[in-house]
Amino acid sequence: MQPSPIRAExxxxxxxxxxxxxxxxxxxxxxxxxxxxxxxxxxxxACREWMMGAFSLGEVRHQKECGHDSLYRLYVYSxxxxxxxxxxxxxxxxxxxxxxxTWKKHRERLAAEAxxxx
Numbered sequence: 001m002q003p004s005p006i007r008a009e010x011x012x013x014x015x016x017x018x019x020x021x022x023x024x025x026x027x028x029x030x031x032x033x034x035x036x037x038x039x040x041x042x043x044x045x046a047c048r049e050w051m052m053g054a055f056s057l058g059e060v061r062h063q064k065e066c067g068h069d070s071l072y073r074l075y076v077y078s079x080x081x082x083x084x085x086x087x088x089x090x091x092x093x094x095x096x097x098x099x100x101x102t103w104k105k106h107r108e109r110l111a112a113e114a115x116x117x118x
Contacts, residue, residue: 013052020057029056 005018012032031053039046063071 011052016053017057017060020061025058 006015010018016032033049033053035046035049039049041047041050066074
């Protein structure tokens with residue numbers, strides 16, 4: 001008999017992830033969260049709480065089995081892609097904002113011209 005992976009200091013989230021096995025594969029993912037309505041992601045505790053429950057048990061197990069080199073490579077790829085995408089999104093938002101400001105001025109000018117025409 002294998003010793004239990006659960007330790008006395010484990011949280012409910014730790015126990016939830018450590019007790020996963022294939023017999024529970026088709027059960028819905030039901031993370032144990034202790035969020036409050038006032039929590040924001042500017043607080044470490046809320047961020048940790050989200051991270052502890054966001055991913056399914058199968059995904060957590062899959063990542064655990066990947067090995068350090070694979071996880072490192074995946075981390076580097078994903079962070080690079082995320083930062084690159086964030087940069088592009090920021091550029092597009094800036095462009096959209098400038099285009100919207102130009103459009104508003106154009107609309108106001110056309111409304112004034114229409115009023116003069118009437």
